[in-house]
Amino acid sequence: MEVIIVGNADQVGQVAADKVIENLEGVATPVLGLATGSSPLSLYAELSRRAKEGIVDFSHGLGFALDEYVGIDPAHPESYRNVIHRTVVEPLGMDPDRVRVPNGFAEDLQAAADEYDDAIEAAGGVDVQILGIGSNGHIGFNEPFSSFSSRTRVEILTTQTREDNARFFNSIDEVPTHCMTQGLGTIMDSRVAVLVATGEHKADAVAAMVEGPVANVMPASILQFHPNCIVIVDEAAASKLQYAEQFKAQYALKQQLTGRA
Ligand SMILES: N[C@@H]1[C@@H](O)[C@H](O)[C@@H](COP(=O)(O)O)O[C@@H]1O
Numbered sequence: 001m002e003v004i005i006v007g008n009a010d011q012v013g014q015v016a017a018d019k020v021i022e023n024l025e026g027v028a029t030p031v032l033g034l035a036t037g038s039s040p041l042s043l044y045a046e047l048s049r050r051a052k053e054g055i056v057d058f059s060h061g062l063g064f065a066l067d068e069y070v071g072i073d074p075a076h077p078e079s080y081r082n083v084i085h086r087t088v089v090e091p092l093g094m095d096p097d098r099v100r101v102p103n104g105f106a107e108d109l110q111a112a113a114d115e116y117d118d119a120i121e122a123a124g125g126v127d128v129q130i131l132g133i134g135s136n137g138h139i140g141f142n143e144p145f146s147s148f149s150s151r152t153r154v155e156i157l158t159t160q161t162r163e164d165n166a167r168f169f170n171s172i173d174e175v176p177t178h179c180m181t182q183g184l185g186t187i188m189d190s191r192v193a194v195l196v197a198t199g200e201h202k203a204d205a206v207a208a209m210v211e212g213p214v215a216n217v218m219p220a221s222i223l224q225f226h227p228n229c230i231v232i233v234d235e236a237a238a239s240k241l242q243y244a245e246q247f248k249a250q251y252a253l254k255q256q257l258t259g260r261a
Contacts, residue, residue, distance in 0.1 A: 013042025033129030048091035063099035129190035141181035150183030
């Protein structure tokens, strides 16, 4: 796990965009794993800027969203289908027909979940998985105690997550109780994982993910076993890391030796 600490959310977006693009070099049909939430917005904005400048082209890429609420009207502005289209597909110039979001409205939810995993596999797997982290350490919607080998499935949202996400709805009662999420096992199959986090409210989760024991009470800690996981955080989200100075020194050294980060 590589940990990069930068000054603010904009810099998180810039460095994360560098990492995404760097890891797609030479990939003919990029397959992106897409996260919702506010954390990756500066990354998407930066990728959008570079796509508009012609530095990168996502028009032929494939996208797989991490998760979706179950039972939410797909036309609801906060369905992840709509959020992904608004914040990623349009700004990055992706082809909407090549970007999939789990179907939380399917009659047979587990069949839809299984089919989603199959589609990821058929695409050759995810090249770069973009991730945020919940304040309770969830990734995707894999809540504490999710199995490390879980695949895409239906999960019950914790009260903490529903409270965190209530800001997108009129009241907490409107926040769905269930979701469909890629599993931790599905996420771990990605070739590269780029996790972004900003703000003090993520500091405990970031410290536990990076420096704590690998335990399913902290689902994101499984990323310590990911073969190529890059964590990019601002100073506030890094504020509880015991080894922050070492991470900074290591990153500075790498920049010095490679000429780029
Ligand atoms: N399911 C999403 C996650 O994929 C996201 O990473 C997390 C953090 O969101 P934010 O970045 O807005 O804090 O919460 C949501 O519940």
